Amino acid sequence: MAVLGAGAWGCALATVLDDAGVAVTLWEPDPGAASRLERTRTHSYLGVQIASSIDVTADLARAVRGRAMLVVATPSAFVRSTVTAAASHADSGAVIVCAAKGLEVGTHLTMDRVIAEAAPGFPVVLLSGPTFARELAHGLPAAAVAAARDNAPALATQKIFSGGRLRVYTTDDVIGVALGGAFKNVVAIAVGVSDGLGFGDNARAALITRGLNEMGRLAVRMGAHPLTISGLAGLGDLVLTCAGDLSRNRQVGLALARGEALGDVLLRLGQVAEGVSTARTGAELATNLGVAMPITTGVAAVLYDNKPPREAVAELLARDFRAERD
Ligand SMILES: NC(=O)c1ccc[n+]([C@@H]2O[C@H](COP(=O)([O-])OP(=O)(O)OC[C@H]3O[C@@H](n4cnc5c(N)ncnc54)[C@H](O)[C@@H]3O)[C@@H](O)[C@H]2O)c1
Structure with a gap:
């Protein structure tokens, strides 16, 4: 091998x-x-x-x-x-x-x-x-x-x-596994930001769950089986990456919440944090397919448009009312 x-x-x-x-x-x-x-x-x-x-x-x-x-x-x-x-x-x-x-x-x-x-x-x-x-x-x-x-x-x-x-x-289910592994890193950045801002356990649970929901919507739209997203490559990896302090993507979020510049954070990590590029590419993909992915879009705005993390969270909370499964 x-x-x-x-x-x-x-x-x-x-x-x-x-x-x-x-x-x-x-x-x-x-x-x-x-x-x-x-x-x-x-x-x-x-x-x-x-x-x-x-x-x-x-x-x-x-x-x-x-x-x-x-x-x-x-x-x-x-x-x-x-x-x-x-x-x-x-x-x-x-x-x-x-x-x-x-x-x-x-x-x-x-x-x-x-x-x-x-x-x-x-x-x-x-x-x-x-x-x-x-x-x-x-x-x-x-x-x-x-x-x-x-x-x-x-x-x-x-x-x-x-x-x-x-x-x-x-x-x-190749597409389900591929998308689960890619997008969980983006949600981990969001969770790192939320934890770094001191938003607490309720916010973290909400982000993980809504992150899973938006990953699932995109994956199903692209032909994945919904159960794959609640499997090891979806929910399993999402929980690990969002909660584990070994996660570089979570560390990126924590550092952004402290006000560090993205370039400095990546230099300090010295290893790849895939969620950084996946946030922008994933947001583009979601837009192309007409799938709403507000957490991914919010992370991309923080990373690439200098949106203050607090403003991105406020925008998530102020979205139009909707049903949970939509
Ligand atoms: N680290 C983990 O815990 C882990 C777990 C599961 C999956 N992954 C995934 O595995 C992949 C690699 O992650 P990593 O943690 O090993 O990253 P890393 O930053 O440790 O990888 C660095 C390695 O990438 C290779 N590399 C660098 N430039 C290259 C080039 N131009 N061409 C080809 N290879 C080049 C080199 O071998 C270098 O040692 C990522 O997609 C990551 O999401 C990582």
Whole structure:
């Protein structure tokens, strides 16, 4: 197997596979970072050793050639370029498992669609769910879902990732899993803002629930099954990302509430917070489809139009009266 991307998530997934006895090559595009990782065997954010049995390389062709499965764990902004480059070296039957969560900026495409364009004909699986990399890397238990249109690649992904610490379910609802994983990060920014402003537990519960509602409306409009949004890749990941202090998207919201500038926050985090780009791309997608997503739109306005967070919350509360299911 090859894991493409040696950030927090790529290193954690490589560790899970290595512990299960799977031979893993971990690709890091930056040659300096790759040789540092190979030498030190540590990922400072995760706080774990990367086992010496995990082969680390900056050579993409060497990483993917002859592999049965390629796990893409780069930030979503690099999924297209990584998969395009990987596909030219990969075996035609290789399963591409995408572990990135987001929407492509500009095209508004979900990651499965991006991969289908970048590597036509390859089976694609989305692996998603409530899984903080650091907890998984430390051997704590978690559950996830493998989504694919055909059952065989989903089952293969389930089998290879399920072990001592991870329980993997399967589904054919690819769009539901893709949208749940993308939009929960946006709601987490909103919750971080609300918590940072001291708005309390009632407001947090309302944002999580209404966030789930707007994610669900968009997902169903795009063909998802409603139950997927209340599953691991929807509600499960939403609860984790909104409540867990390891969530970078929640941290972005908390920092914005303190009055920090977005650029400074992202620089300090030093790692991707997917909700930042998903807020704008998601708001554009919702507008194109005529689906009301007031929380997503509000987060985008705070992030990109300098709307004061308090004003965004006031606008949410002042919206026209409506029925809960609308
Ligand atoms: N961290 C988590 O707990 C977690 C859990 C589940 C899913 N995810 C998802 O996994 C994805 C990656 O997250 P992360 O936390 O590992 O991010 P990260 O910021 O730690 O990833 C950095 C890595 O991205 C790769 N990268 C950087 N520039 C690149 C380029 N130009 N081309 C290709 N690869 C490049 C490099 O390998 C780098 O080490 C995101 O979509 C995230 O939402 C993360």
